[in-house]
Amino acid sequence: MKDSPVLLDVAGLTVEYGSGPGAVRAVDDVSFRLRRGEILGVAGESGSGKSTLMTALTRLQRPPARIAGGAVTYHPGSSDPGIDLLAASPARLRELRWDSLAVVFQSAMAALNPVMRLGAQFVDVIRAHRQVGRKEAWARAEELLELVGIPANRVRSYPHELSGGMRQRATIALALACEPEIIVMDEPTTAVDVVMQRQIVRRLMRLRQQFGFAIVFVTHDLSLLVELADRIMVMYAGRIVELGTAADLYHDPRHPYSQGLRDSFPPLHGPLRELRGIPGSPPDLRALPPGCAFQPRCPKRQPECTTTRPELPPAAEHGAACLLQQPADLPGSKAVR
Amino acid sequence: MSSTEAILEAVAVTKRIPLHGRDRGRVVHALNGVDLTLRRGQILALVGESGSGKSTLARLLALGDLPTGGEIRFAGKPIRRADRRAHFGRVQMVLQDPFSSLNNLHRVRYILSRPLRNFGRTPAADLERRVLDLLERVNLTPADDFIDKYPHELSGGQRQRIAIARALAAEPAVLLGDEPVSMLDVSIRLDILNLLAELRNRDGLAMLYITHDIASARYFADEISVMYAGHIVETGPVEQVTQDPKHPYTKLLLAASPDPDRPTASSGSDDLDDLDEEDLAEPPNLLAEPTGCPFAHRCPHATPTCSTEAPPTHTFTTGHWTRCWLYP
Numbered sequence: 001m002k003d004s005p006v007l008l009d010v011a012g013l014t015v016e017y018g019s020g021p022g023a024v025r026a027v028d029d030v031s032f033r034l035r036r037g038e039i040l041g042v043a044g045e046s047g048s049g050k051s052t053l054m055t056a057l058t059r060l061q062r063p064p065a066r067i068a069g070g071a072v073t074y075h076p077g078s079s080d081p082g083i084d085l086l087a088a089s090p091a092r093l094r095e096l097r098w099d100s101l102a103v104v105f106q107s108a109m110a111a112l113n114p115v116m117r118l119g120a121q122f123v124d125v126i127r128a129h130r131q132v133g134r135k136e137a138w139a140r141a142e143e144l145l146e147l148v149g150i151p152a153n154r155v156r157s158y159p160h161e162l163s164g165g166m167r168q169r170a171t172i173a174l175a176l177a178c179e180p181e182i183i184v185m186d187e188p189t190t191a192v193d194v195v196m197q198r199q200i201v202r203r204l205m206r207l208r209q210q211f212g213f214a215i216v217f218v219t220h221d222l223s224l225l226v227e228l229a230d231r232i233m234v235m236y237a238g239r240i241v242e243l244g245t246a247a248d249l250y251h252d253p254r255h256p257y258s259q260g261l262r263d264s265f266p267p268l269h270g271p272l273r274e275l276r277g278i279p280g281s282p283p284d285l286r287a288l289p290p291g292c293a294f295q296p297r298c299p300k301r302q303p304e305c306t307t308t309r310p311e312l313p314p315a316a317e318h319g320a321a322c323l324l325q326q327p328a329d330l331p332g333s334k335a336v337r
Numbered sequence: 338m339s340s341t342e343a344i345l346e347a348v349a350v351t352k353r354i355p356l357h358g359r360d361r362g363r364v365v366h367a368l369n370g371v372d373l374t375l376r377r378g379q380i381l382a383l384v385g386e387s388g389s390g391k392s393t394l395a396r397l398l399a400l401g402d403l404p405t406g407g408e409i410r411f412a413g414k415p416i417r418r419a420d421r422r423a424h425f426g427r428v429q430m431v432l433q434d435p436f437s438s439l440n441n442l443h444r445v446r447y448i449l450s451r452p453l454r455n456f457g458r459t460p461a462a463d464l465e466r467r468v469l470d471l472l473e474r475v476n477l478t479p480a481d482d483f484i485d486k487y488p489h490e491l492s493g494g495q496r497q498r499i500a501i502a503r504a505l506a507a508e509p510a511v512l513l514g515d516e517p518v519s520m521l522d523v524s525i526r527l528d529i530l531n532l533l534a535e536l537r538n539r540d541g542l543a544m545l546y547i548t549h550d551i552a553s554a555r556y557f558a559d560e561i562s563v564m565y566a567g568h569i570v571e572t573g574p575v576e577q578v579t580q581d582p583k584h585p586y587t588k589l590l591l592a593a594s595p596d597p598d599r600p601t602a603s604s605g606s607d608d609l610d611d612l613d614e615e616d617l618a619e620p621p622n623l624l625a626e627p628t629g630c631p632f633a634h635r636c637p638h639a640t641p642t643c644s645t646e647a648p649p650t651h652t653f654t655t656g657h658w659t660r661c662w663l664y665p
Contacts, residue, residue: 045522046493163620164387193386193549198593220523223552226597250597264523266556268579268596275556277527281492 006075007214008034008057008182009082013070015049015056024285026052026065028238031312034182034214041229041246042218043261047282049238050218054186057216058103059085059093076100076181099129102175106187108167112159118145118170119155125177144173148203165196172200176207184216189224201228223265226250234258237283237293244318254320256298292323300324341376344412344543345398345428345511348372351406352393352567356624365623367393368567369631370407375511375543380534382546382554382575384590385564388620391547394564395513398545400424426456429504433516435496439488445472445499446484452506471502476532494525501532511543512536519548530557551594555579560656563587566621566631573657583651583659586632630662638663 015027027049034040044050055061057072073082074096088096097103105111113121122141126132132140142152148169150162159167168188175183189197201224208215217229225232226246233243234257242255253259260278280297283289289296295305305323313319352368368390375381375398383391396402398409400421408415416424432438439448449468453459459467465484472480475498488496497517504512514533518526534557536542548554554561555575562572563586571584582588621631630636633643643662651664 045524194551194595195386195589195593197595221595222523223595223597227595227599260524264527265597266527266552267598268552268555268591268594269598272556274531275527276531278524279528281494281525282522 004035004037006033007036009073009075010057011071013056013072014068015052015061015065016068018064019066026238026285027056030240032233032240032243034216037208037212037214038231039215039217039229041225041232042216042235043220043222043225043232044235045220045282047285048235050235051186054184054216054218058101058184060103074100098125098180099178100180101182102180104171104175104183104185104188106190108171109159111171112167114159118157118159122174122177125174129178144177145170147176147207148173165192168192169200172204179211180213182214186218190219222261234261237285237288239293239321240312241294242320243312248318254325255322256300257294341379343374344377345375346373346410347394347398347407348410349407350397350404350409352397353405363624366567366627367623369627371569373562373569375545377543378537378541379560380537380544380546380558382548382558382561383564384548384551384554384561386549389564390567391564392515395430395515395545395547399428399430399513426507427509428511428513429507429509431500431504431512431514431517434520435493435500438500439496441488445486448499449503449506452503456507471506474505475502493521494528497521497529513545515547551579551590563590566623568631568660570632571659577657583653583664584661585636585638
């Protein structure tokens, strides 16, 4: 996976709500690369900017959110210069959505049209991107539903006739309709219970093997990500605080926040000890603390943490934006990755 | 452990909810012969999927609604409708969403002094001191800073602390927590659970902890009851149920829970092969008259008997029992 070609290159992406002096920076200078066929997990608490980041990647952000800087480049197939998603025209975006880049949202009930049969919604998507007849599109809809374990005859059902788990799987099937290369999933399993979550995740893994798409998987459940993702990025107050493989993040978290997050999940097996979580609460983005945004809650705070804002080491396989991780003599700790 | 005094019990509780409109005449079988015992100084976790009846049971225990069969007992005595007022003071609830369970129009002072006046007959002169005490008990310190705040000025974790303080104001013997931490950020959930455990230790409260997170139930509770389709399918001491589950549904629940330490983690390998590969079963139909085992249609070990005859209760060790035909 490490050597797969880069599919999506995000550089210095910054998203603000509002403008001028009152603007709130929800995503701040975020850079990462999504490789072909990989599952990139994004973990963070509410207000960490993870959902804002996803809407910006897919250009689905709505005012007052606006992209204040950075670049998102999509590299389809082998065509080299890549497509600048932030500069793409609405018509170009329409072409790319569903076809190359699909999104699965948290609330399946809100993502599906309540007054259209399931099949009709699939047909809409398929016929917007593929030159196929209605009949063929309906047949394809049935195929897609079966792919996620929904009986084909459900194609004529309305969303309210399905259970929550089925609806969520239907939105995943819809995302697969045009065999996109990237699927962005924003908390796709939060609204379903654990057994259904496990089934959805397993389906997803199997489908990825079959079709080879890459997934950006956003959730607050780090324990799920560790099992599911290839790499994980942890966000705090709009910035990436740590990026590394799932195993690195679980066995050797370097940022105190990731350590706290990991230790917030009691184990299912093995010895129990008292866990403390992370003291304090997430910061107010309108009034971020000086220096490192995590320092007021950090158990390892140093005096310089309140004055210097640590940066994520550029291009490291596993790096944390923490002063404790950065030898003082390392030049270019301001560098943009 | 189970020798401790029972304080609040559900005995063979059944709840049928009649439907209206097009489905008039049909009933939802929300709870079917449920037995549950809360003991002084103990935490009982109730786990199960959404729609399994966990919250319905909590509502009946709090007397927010009456059972259609069986009875609720407090300190050994059956509770009747006439006992409601006294019961409300003894059994308090902490709800899931602290953003909707607190009235946004009132200050913390008012929110906390209402139960003090309604249940505690606290003299007006003492109110402020009692409110400050409550805030300190839930670690909202300095209490003076919080007493005149409105809920919107507080974070989710702080609001949930207020909700807990409000429940404590009535000086209850039992606290019913209906997913008290699931709406909170991961990093502050443990804080709240630790606070509840501390209150249990200090005041000897009995607690019901409703959750779908079996790992937190293991961390926090003394006993676990597993619910499926309005039936309790397994109950036992927390370590026994989580480390040596007996009922196939409990096993499924444990196998499905995220566990980074699972030997075959990542890569999506099929570590669930003892479970039905295509177990995409739909939620049980609660409109049908319950016959046999509620889990029979999904159970990998199901036999014809399972769907026709109710399984017997089998006890393993003290306090650990399951209802399943697998155990003679």
